[in-house]
Amino acid sequence: MTYYELNNKVGRISPIVFYKDCRTYFPDGFPTCPAVCTAPGCPGKVEPSYPDTPAPYRPQEGSPKPTHAINTLPQKKGIPTTMTTHEIITSKPKLPVYFDIYQSDNQLVPSHWHAHVEILYISSGSMHVICREESFLLHTGDIFLVNSGDIHYTRTIGRTETYLLQIPFDFFNQMLPGFASIRFQEYFSAEKYKNAPVFCEMRDHLLTMGYLYKNEKNGYQFLFGSHLHHFLYILYTSYVLPQSQSTVSQDTKTLTRLKDIITYVERHYMEPLSLSDISDRFALNPEYFCRFFKKNMGFTFLEYVNMVRLSHIYSDLMQTGDSITQIMERHGFINYKVFNRMFKEVYGCLPSKVRHQ
Known part of the structure; x- marks a missing residue:
């Protein structure tokens, strides 16, 4: 079963929004695992003082050992498999935060950002994470934290x-005035911290x-x-990182400019978009714009625009009965041969196969 087939099952995560009118990229959110935990070694016992509280669950012995952070990510030649958008997150009813447990097979969540703090715990399997231009390979027992706005x-x-916990910015800010300047440690390797009482707790x-x-x-x-x-x-109390005010200001300025560019592309991606047009739009020298975008996004502006187009095309292939040619042209491609090649580089198959899944 593919990720997109799984994605059509009932899920609890809010969609990733492309437009202000809330056209969604992931129509039904991530799939969830409805099963009660049956992992070997889970005690499932009851704490004496809390009748309905389980004994703390600990990862079973013999789980695959995690690796440390890595600095490179293999990419296919041509269009990279990343893009950036803004994710709107809604708390689950009855809870002050968003929480979910979901299972997936080779699930890709394109580059995005949100104001929430996000915590990922790998219950089983492995995950590749890229955050702030650094790449990490996570394995069973690892925790990864995404700071607000990253x-x-x-x-x-x-x-x-994966266990997914997302905590609203306002939740933190009400208790910690000035929370915007606080950053937490990102990567917690289960192997490194296995004997650290604070981490285990x-x-x-x-x-x-x-x-x-x-x-x-x-x-x-x-x-x-x-x-x-x-x-x-x-x-x-244990994992806040010190950060200078100058660093915060620089990061904020860069991120604001990137978000403005991303918003513009999302509104005009179906139109011809040249490098000179976009650099003029943001009053930047074309050469500087190229370096700025590549440095902060990891790929060129043209690659990003085509990735946005392809993501919308994939969504329409799954959700509409329109012909492939109609969908391709609606989202900015005019050369069918080039479109097929780029689509296969990103998704590993031709659009006709996606249509018949």
Whole structure:
């Protein structure tokens, strides 16, 4: 089953929004795992003081060992498999945060950003993450944190189960005035931190949230909130990184310019877009614009525009009965041969195969 087939199942994550009128890229969000945890070694016991609370779940012995962060990501020649957009996230009813547990096979989430702080825990399998131009390979037991506003990309490798926790910016800012200047540590290797009591305690609170979420017993949200606050207390008191005000200002300026360019492309990607047009639009020298975009996005402006076009084409192939030629032309391609080649480089198959999936 493909990611997009899975994606048509009922999911709980809010869609990634391309337009102000909320045209969505992922129509139904990520798939979720409805099953109760049956992982070997899960005690599933009850804490004496909390009748409905499970004993903290710990990763089983013998799980694949994770690797440390890596600095390169293999890419296919031609169009890269990343793009950037803004993700709008809505909290699950009864919870102050967004939480989900989902299983996927080689799932690609293109580069995007949001104001929420995002925590990913790899319950099983592996995931490739690119965040702030640095690449990481995560394995079972690893935790990765995406700070507010960071552009990031994820791709699971084979069958993977992931815990996803997203915490609203306002949730932090109400308790920590000036939260915008705070950054947390990003990468927590299970191998590196396996004997660190603070990390193990923080991880156990996250796993217990997962148990409560999957079982969803009456009143579970109260216990979930308790473990959430313990998790955040450890995160804040043990894993905040110092950052100079000048660095924050520079990052904010760069990110604001990138978001303005991205917004413009999303509104005009179906039109001819030349480098001279876009550089004039943002009052930048064409050579400087090329260097700026490539440095901060990891690929050229033309590659990005074509990736945006292809993503919309893929969505229409799955959701409409329009002909491939109609869809291709509607989203800015005029050369069928070039379109087929680029589509296959990104998705690994021709558009006709996607249509028949």
